[in-house]
Amino acid sequence: MTKQRAVASATPTPALLRQQVYLRLREAIEAGTFAPGARLPPSREHARVLGVARNTVLWAAERPQAEGYLVARVGDGTYVAERSAPVQGKARGGGVAAQQLLSQRGRLIAETGLRWNPPNVPPLPFRIGQPALDDFPFALWQRLERQTTVAQRVACAGYHDPAGHPPLRAAIAQWLLVSRGIRCDAAQLLITAGSQQALDLIARLLLDVGDEVLVEDPGYPGIRASLLGHGALVRPVPVDDEGVCIAHAAARWPRARLAVVTPTHQFPLGVRMSLARRSALLDWARVQRAWVVEDDYDGEFQYGPQRIPALCSMAHDARVLYVGSFSKSLGAGLRLGFVVLPEVLVEPFTRARAMSDRHSPGAAQDVLARFIADGHLLRHLRRMRELYRARQASMIHSLARATHSAITLSPSLQGMHLAFESDARVRDTELAERAAQVGVQLAPISRYCIEAKRNGWLFGYAGYSEAALGTAARALGRQLG
DSSP states (O other): OOHHHHHHHSOOOHHHHHHHHHHHHHHHHHHTSSOTTOBOOOHHHHHHHHTSOHHHHHHHHHHHHHHTSEEEETTTEEEEOTTHHHHHHHHSTHHHHHHHHSOHHHHHHHHHGGGOOOOOSOOOTTOTTOOOGGGSOHHHHHHHHHTOOHHHHHHHTSOOOTTOOHHHHHHHHHHHHHHHOOOOOGGGEEEESSHHHHHHHHHHHHOOTTOEEEEEESOOHHHHHHHHHTTOEEEEEEEETTEEOHHHHHHHOTTOOEEEEOOSSOTTTOOOOOHHHHHHHHHHHHHHTOEEEEEOTTTTOBOSSSOOOOGGGSOOSSOEEEEEESTTTTOGGGOOEEEEOOHHHHHHHHHHHHHHHSOOOHHHHHHHHHHHHTTHHHHHHHHHHHHHHHHHHHHHHHHHHHTTTSSOOOOOSBSSEEEEEOOTTSOHHHHHHHHHTTTOOOEEGGGGOSSOOOOEEEEEOTTSOHHHHHHHHHHHHHHHO
8 A cells, every 4th residue: 555545544533534624615715616605515415425424514614604705694505705705816826835835734824814914014094003102212211221231131142931031020910910900920921922922822722623712703803813723713702882792602602612802992892891791701711611811902001090900800710811912002013922821821831932932032021121110111101191192082083073073983091093883885995995095094893803794994093193193084084075
């Protein structure tokens, strides 16, 4: 028997078989065998043709549905989504050739990457997530760098604890207690290269292929991309005025093992999760023995007298993993974030971190530790809160005036962007494309949705002067006229 026949005759595991069926289905969609709008064969017939169990086919169809390739119509079957054509175009040529060289896991990661392409070009108003980098205290940061002793420089030039620089972990633990009400030991902190690496580690260590994960709908596509790349089944959960609808999710997805939420300032809609909803979420995690990941992406920016505490600060039985980052407060180029872990998970997470990139740069960790411990972070954020609140008010006024009140935003006491929902008379993607032609960067809310039918735009204001916001508002107003 040849080597090829020996491999082919080996009986694959159920998980591997499901993965193979999924990949064949994806290849058929991308190659055009199943064209946009085409109806898939019934699952029983499809299973009979492939010689597999029906449950295998059902599982294989769930992943491309979560990724946006397929649309299930109740009582009518499953169809190839019309919007799958642009993705197909991106995957052709060199992309297909590269995918043929990758492992199945590698192909999953590469393919889901097509659904999350974070911008790497200079920002334009009203791009979200952009802090006021011009107002960062660079001179102070450089002075702290110069104050580093020779002994510290030598120590920072070598290998470090993969969990992070001990003084930085201690400084962050103290900062979290003061700013977010989180009581944790420095030993529970793992320093990461931003929140995305923290999410990647969580998916790698806490999930198996085929596990169900609850995500907010609409929600952050970077979270979905990471989960899909690890073979998880992303389960959309609607969001209302109280935050994620956990009761709905528990009834619809009873096997879910993890939930990823943004309770302080829901992304992208900006709602605050109510106390009742937070308690229900923690109860769900306790009963199901599931995990909750709290992504506190911009929790530092709260402008009212009453600060919203972190979900992680509430009493629970160590089922919440808190993910934080300095990308919004100090700049994404710093590439430093962290995750607060239950004590039992610290050692395995630290080992996994060491396997990927050993540790974060020592010099940057050392300066950041002193920046926090000496009170500079507190003072910087205080200034940014005042600045951002003024810019928010200016943007609201400019947009209402330039659009003749067609876009009237409601002020918010937290965050760095505002969401504006509208009816479908103006498709959000169409206006975003027109706005881009005149130097305005709008994020359509529909692009953050899985099943949710929401239409509108996100308006970032933190990183732009009042003059720039006014100019962008007038340019956008002309597109509406």
